[in-house]
Amino acid sequence: MSVIGIDLGTTNSVTAAWTVDGPQLIPNALGRHLTPSIVGLDEDNAILVGEAARDRLVAFPERTISSFKRWMGSSRQVRLGRGSLFRPEELSALVLRSLKADAEAQLGEPISEAIISVPAYFNDIQRKATLDAARLAGLKVERLVNEPTAAALAYGLHSRREGLFLVFDLGGGTFDVSLLESFEGVMEVRATAGNTFLGGDDFTRALMDVIADRHRLGSATLPRSDAARLLRTAEQLKQALSSAQRAEYQLRVRGQLLEGEITRERFEDVSRPLFLRLRAPLERAIGDSGMKLREIDAIVLVGGATRMPMIRTMLARLFGQLPLVQIDPDTTVALGAAVQAGLKVRDQALEDIVMTDVCPFTLGTSVIETPRTRDAAQVMLPIIERNSAVPISRSQLLTTVDDDQTAITLRVYQGESRQPDHNVLIGELQIPIPAGPAGKEKIEVRFTYDINGALEVEVVALSTGARERRVFRNAANLSEAELDQRFAALSQIKVPPREQAPSRALLARAEALYEELLGEQREIVAMLMSRFAREINDPAIRDHDRIRTEFSAELDRIERTTFRLV
Known part of the structure; x- marks a missing residue:
């Protein structure tokens, strides 16, 4: 039976498996490797996970939730719509269930065991909450692997390069930095540090505040739908500024059309306080390792937020060398978790790899x-x-x-x-x-x-x-009775069949677009949605891929002619 590797991320989650050809990414029901870590409810109170939930975040913010990884280990609960309250572990479990279903569809066998990555700086309570989430998803976790360690495993297997590596892992909600040394098949973690409340989301919110201040919106008092729309625009701007020196935006808030332009220079200026927060863990890890800056042979980037040019420029100036970008930073951790799964079953191809680690906290x-x-x-x-x-x-x-x-x-x-x-x-x-x-x-x-x-x-x-002894393992935060009770409750939640996911994601995208438009364009989207729903549910029409492709192309055309973000 296969053991899969999972990167359970704040923004996106990824699954991979160890195969005879090495670590392989597992696509979701939409054929994509990244599954947004977002959970929502549709009108029938069925659970939506991933893109379908993400595209409803603006139109139905009270029925959709994201970035809940930041609450792992806390007692915080959220209510979706008028339904039940959900703990962070339960929301994460719903994402894990979706990833598990994707792996089973791809590998053609039941999956009951996984290696799950966690931020290196997750404390004991946060790690136990992650294990609770896995249990609620029907997964047994033999080991939690630190995200930078997983990234180093993936990179080490990919490059076979030896030396001292600095892994700079800036995800959507967390930041880790680790120093690892690779020599003759042994990968030794020398030091690690981080911040579990610092990530790409914070850079997005910095842009969001710029727009809010410019248009005197008072983001703290905005209706949830407008706040979600503003946040989405800021995220799009952040991505656009990774490849352009300036980007224009256009959004509707409180019934008014707001327009403007943000330069990369302005973005970098408002991000300076975040840069200072990035440097502290970086300096701590280097100091704890006892190594000098000049001794670091390579810098490995992990996490989608490292695509920001300001991050790469900062590292190049600090270390006097360009970071390595051979592996997609969004998928590196999942590939490394799959390598760890291969080490667990001790695949012959990995017999020459030994991995050591460090205790992240005193x-x-x-x-x-x-x-x-x-x-x-x-x-x-x-x-x-x-x-x-x-x-x-x-x-x-x-x-x-x-x-x-x-x-x-x-x-x-x-x-x-x-x-x-x-x-x-x-x-x-x-x-x-x-x-x-x-x-x-x-x-x-x-x-x-x-x-x-x-x-x-x-x-x-x-x-x-006299002697007393106790072993404190990565055990559950919740009691067995609580886990059983919550597992039973999650089992009763309606989850649409996996094969419906591509159609549901398109409809969610269309609904979000409908909310943004007015007049004739809104009527066109409504007509397209009705036609798509009618055709996709017509038993006489079997070519669903063609219908979805045509519907998606129509939505692309409307978005291109309506919104500016260049």
Whole structure:
């Protein structure tokens, strides 16, 4: 049975599989490799995923949701239309289900197992939420692979080049940077850093604010449909400015037609604060690795946002070399996840590849910094520091702080703050000790972290030999009962047959166009939609591909003659 690789992205998601010919991308029902990570409901309350949902984002913003990967691990819930509330895990599960169906259609067999990529800087809670999403989608995940690591696997297999690589991964909603060294078939991660709330979406919103300020719109008070229309225009402008020095826009907000022009220089100027946020993780990763800028042999770009010329120019100036662009930055991570799937089943073609990784966050426990003083405070004691090569095992001796203490509770944290409460609490364990004066009893605390993200914590009371041990794995955030309940609820949601996806996507696109137009052009689109729906549902007409092609060409013609974005 095949194991697939999935890049579950903020903006787009991609699936790939390891084959005898190497990693191969899997097309969706529309024949495309990128599936927008967008979920919506149609008029019949059936779930739409991908392009069909994306094209309804402007017309039906209350029934459509995007960028929910940024909420993974939080308790945030959203309501689609008047229906049920959805957690980020459930929305992600709907995307994963769609990708799973695509893989099954392409490979001709049931798929139950996947390697899923996550941002390297996802914390324990966010990683567990991703596993919950996979469970809800009917997928077993043996391993979560860090996105830059997956990208390095794909690039390393593609180029067979050795040296020190910097992977610059700027997706729609997250940013990661990793330094990896490739030598004689061994790919070793030296350091990683990132920001899970920084990505291409933030550059889009910077453009959105420029338009809103120029036309005095007050984007915070716009109706949701107008805000969605403004955001879509900003995204189109961002893409246009990647290949042109200036771009014109035209959109209708509050019944008024707004027009203008944005230059690449203006876009870069308003993006400067975001550039400063990009540099901090970059500098941290290089500093943690102990390497010098001149020692970096190549820069690998990952994520669609790296297509922005300003990003490539920044990197070229900083490192004195042009980034590598041999592999499509939108699909690199999925290809690498497929390579990881091949490593899992240990395909003979991959027997000469060894992959190592690092612990992305510091792991430690809370201790009393100055016992027996009025201002005694708890602080984080690092035991395994971030960017330590894994697998790794480290120990620390601790002593009691109170007289007649009969137990020690060890709280396990993940994060970089000196204040424990500012870090992520992974869990805790307790060990009994003999009562005695403060400082007499000692315990040895050992943290062992493996390549699959499992942390084993062992505590030994030195005077008695008593031992407590617990393994904190990438397990679920939700309880088994909650998972079962939500799985059952998702199973009851109406999902249109996969073969209907191309027609539904075209109709969603036409509906969005209809919302934008007025007068005669709107009537033309309405007529085209009615004719298309009639023909596609006519059992006597079997050439559905021809009907869809003709309908799409008509929509293209209307869009070209109506909207300017050059």
